[in-house]
Amino acid sequence: xxxxxxxxxxxxxxxxxxxxxxxxxxxxxxxxxxxxxxxxxxxxxxxxxxxxxxxxxxxxxxxxxxxxxxxxxxxxxxxxxxxxxxxxxxxxxxxxxxxxxxxxxxxxxxxxxxxxxxxxxxxxxxxxxxxxxxxxxxxxxxxxxxxxxxxxxxxxxxxxxxxxxxxxxxxxxxxxxxxxxxxxxxxxxxxxxxxxxxxxxxxxxxxxxxxxxxxxxxxxxxxxxxxxxxxxxxxxxxxxxxxxxxxxx
Amino acid sequence: xxxxxxxxxxxxxxxxxxxxxxxxxxxxxxxxxxxxxxxxxxxxxxxxxxxxxxxxxxxxxxxxxxxxxxxxxxxxxxxxxxxxxxxxxxxxxxxxxxxxxxxxxxxxxxxxxxxxxxxxxxxxxxxxxxxxxxxxxxxxxxxxxxxxxxxxxxxxxxxxxxxxxxxxxxxxxxxxxxxxxxxxxxxxxxxxxxxxxxxxxxxxxxxxxxxxxxxxxxxxxxxxxxxxxxxxxxxxxxxxxxxxxxxxxxxxxxxxxxxxxxxxxxxxxxxxxxxxxxxxxxxxxxxxxxxxxxxxxxxxxxxxxxxxxxxxxxxxxxxxx
Ligand SMILES: Nc1nc2c(ncn2[C@@H]2O[C@H](COP(=O)(O)OP(=O)(O)OP(=O)(O)O)[C@@H](O)[C@H]2O)c(=O)[nH]1
Ligand SMILES: Nc1ncnc2c1ncn2[C@@H]1O[C@H](COP(=O)(O)OP(=O)(O)O)[C@@H](O)[C@H]1O
Ligand SMILES: [Mg+2]
Ligand SMILES: [Mg+2]
Ligand SMILES: [Zn+2]
Ligand SMILES: [Zn+2]
Numbered sequence: 001x002x003x004x005x006x007x008x009x010x011x012x013x014x015x016x017x018x019x020x021x022x023x024x025x026x027x028x029x030x031x032x033x034x035x036x037x038x039x040x041x042x043x044x045x046x047x048x049x050x051x052x053x054x055x056x057x058x059x060x061x062x063x064x065x066x067x068x069x070x071x072x073x074x075x076x077x078x079x080x081x082x083x084x085x086x087x088x089x090x091x092x093x094x095x096x097x098x099x100x101x102x103x104x105x106x107x108x109x110x111x112x113x114x115x116x117x118x119x120x121x122x123x124x125x126x127x128x129x130x131x132x133x134x135x136x137x138x139x140x141x142x143x144x145x146x147x148x149x150x151x152x153x154x155x156x157x158x159x160x161x162x163x164x165x166x167x168x169x170x171x172x173x174x175x176x177x178x179x180x181x182x183x184x185x186x187x188x189x190x191x192x193x194x195x196x197x198x199x200x201x202x203x204x205x206x207x208x209x210x211x212x213x214x215x216x217x218x219x220x221x222x223x224x225x226x227x228x229x230x231x232x233x234x235x236x237x238x239x240x241x242x243x244x245x246x247x248x249x
Numbered sequence: 250x251x252x253x254x255x256x257x258x259x260x261x262x263x264x265x266x267x268x269x270x271x272x273x274x275x276x277x278x279x280x281x282x283x284x285x286x287x288x289x290x291x292x293x294x295x296x297x298x299x300x301x302x303x304x305x306x307x308x309x310x311x312x313x314x315x316x317x318x319x320x321x322x323x324x325x326x327x328x329x330x331x332x333x334x335x336x337x338x339x340x341x342x343x344x345x346x347x348x349x350x351x352x353x354x355x356x357x358x359x360x361x362x363x364x365x366x367x368x369x370x371x372x373x374x375x376x377x378x379x380x381x382x383x384x385x386x387x388x389x390x391x392x393x394x395x396x397x398x399x400x401x402x403x404x405x406x407x408x409x410x411x412x413x414x415x416x417x418x419x420x421x422x423x424x425x426x427x428x429x430x431x432x433x434x435x436x437x438x439x440x441x442x443x444x445x446x447x448x449x450x451x452x453x454x455x456x457x458x459x460x461x462x463x464x465x466x467x468x469x470x471x472x473x474x475x476x477x478x479x480x481x482x483x484x485x486x487x488x489x490x491x492x493x494x495x496x497x498x499x500x501x502x503x504x505x506x507x508x509x510x511x512x513x514x515x516x517x518x519x520x521x522x523x524x525x526x527x528x529x530x531x532x533x534x535x536x537x538x539x540x541x542x543x544x545x546x547x548x549x550x551x552x553x554x555x556x557x558x559x560x561x562x563x564x565x566x567x568x569x570x
Contacts, residue, residue: 114409115409118410118420139401140403140405140406141405141406141407141409142406142407142408142409143406143407143408143463143467143470144400144401144402144406144467144470144471144475144477145417145418145421145467145470145471145474145475146408146409146410148394148421148424148425148474148475148476149420149421149424151394151397152394152424152425153424154394155394155395162391162392162393163392163393163394164391164392170359172359172363173363173367175363175373175374176363176367176373176391179372
């Protein structure tokens with residue numbers, strides 16, 4: 001079974017692209033399925049079902065969706081194998097710009113759209129940086145110049161990935177993408193494989209449910225901003241830059 | 250390269266490689282520029298032609314333009330939707346040519362354009378093969394944004410960036426690492442103003458341009474700054490711009506223009522017309538003398554309609570037309 005991890009910012013066109021692309025694979029007689037990961041709710045599973053695609057969903061709730069993804073991915077792969085799938089795709093909402101679901105030796109796809117602004121490629125971090133294949137959507141509504149500028153920004157963040165332009169509505173480019181998804185290694189298990197990017201530790205008191213504000217309640221991995229206050233301002237003597245294991249890199 | 254040079258005229262040589270003028274001067278042939286129609290094989294001996302070929306190759310690799318330079322695209326026929334062989338077995342389009350693509354909805358026009366964009370290698374539903382400069386192209390044409398074969402212009406496209414015309418063009422020029430961006434920005438802006446008819450300033454925000462102005466700016470920008478040698482135009486018939494001049498600008502910038510259109514004026518302006526039926530290129534035709542004559546009449550009709558629109562805009566009645 002081929003396993004493909006797809007991530008990308010909310011509403012970038014992940015579901016639209018996956019559906020169009022899997023249609024070509026179905027037409028070629030392959031069995032396809034999707035596991036959708038999201039935070040609080042999603043209707044994507046119904047969309048997949050409507051399009052005749054086997055689907056499972058997982059809602060991370062209070063957890064970082066990517067942390068939740070890694071904790072469940074092996075079970076998902078086993079589900080795909082049990083269903084006899086030829087191609088299994090995971091769709092995760094890229095809600096955490098610090099994390100990414102991409103796994104070494106598993107095709108990693110990032111979907112990003114032309115409308116998201118030229119600053120976005122730089123902002124979204126590992127899910128774009130660690131991808132093998134970058135899909136740029138919504139090229140149908142912006143100018144050629146903006147497509148070129150946007151693609152150059154994407155290239156600036158990830159110099160190695162292949163870049164493809166796909167239209168999630170008309171499906172233009174999706175046939176081409178389907179040929180890429182059937183290249184490469186088969187996956188029988190992800191046990192023992194490694195994430196491409198270590199997920200940052202989110203271990204402050206707020207991760208653990210703290211809601212009260214103030215230095216007294218801040219414990220663990222807490223960093224303070226340097227606001228360069230005017231001299232003489234009274235500052236509160238809370239923990240300063242306490243960062244076990246280093247800050248953000 | 251000398252074989253390829255032989256059949257070119259002096260004018261064609263200088264249009265494609267302006268720096269060839271320097272070579273001709275150095276070789277004591279500066280007077281050739283007075284005979285633009287002369288064919289190179291007739292005015293230069295074979296040794297000089299070979300030297301010219303080497304000179305151009307050196308200059309191109311120095312300027313870094315040789316690899317990107319696409320001079321023609323060839324489509325080798327595949328099969329129709331019913332599996333039968335496509336009637337047109339081979340179609341080559343060269344820079345400076347305009348090819349129109351016509352056929353009913355669902356006949357396969359978009360698929361043909363997609364085959365070109367994906368530089369098909371028999372691996373699409375049509376089984377077509379696409380060659381660049383007569384050769385099977387590498388993967389970079391599929392996956393590398395710097396090598397995108399096709400630039401697109403269509404009715405639905407809008408500017409979304411919050412920038413002025415000047416800033417917008419500067420950003421595009423910078424991302425393309427274009428030489429002499431100032432000159433290019435000026436040129437795009439003045440061409441776009443000619444195309445649009447209603448002038449706009451360099452300090453106008455791109456998002457507040459009218460439909461016609463936006464389309465005009467997109468065309469001039471694509472002509473000058475886009476890396477892609479092929480320009481795909483989808484239904485710009487109602488764009489409210491000078492369509493003939495728009496095409497001329499693209500051609501002058503050495504683009505290959507492919508146009509899906511059912512507008513009679515645009516269709517007759519093409520050098521050739523590919524007819525698509527049942528998923529296949531069924532015929533390639535050139536405009537007949539009669540059609541060319543009709544084009545003049547169609548243009549007059551078009552100009553009259555345009556005049557009526559202007560009158561309506563001025564609040565006039567159309568009792569006499
Ligand atoms: N114009 C245009 N719209 C698109 C394109 N691709 C997707 N869309 C639209 O964008 C919206 C969001 O697309 P989805 O596929 O739901 O996006 P998503 O990334 O799966 O969204 P989440 O799963 O909610 O994060 C939908 O309305 C799509 O129809 C495209 O190429 N062009
Ligand atoms: N030669 C062909 N063989 C198989 N399918 C084809 C062929 N040509 C086109 N198609 C398919 O037919 C459908 C309609 O074609 P399309 O290019 O969208 O038509 P148009 O743009 O002319 O409306 C598409 O799904 C396309 O992939
Ligand atoms: Mg989705
Ligand atoms: Mg079409
Ligand atoms: Zn996270
Ligand atoms: Zn936390």
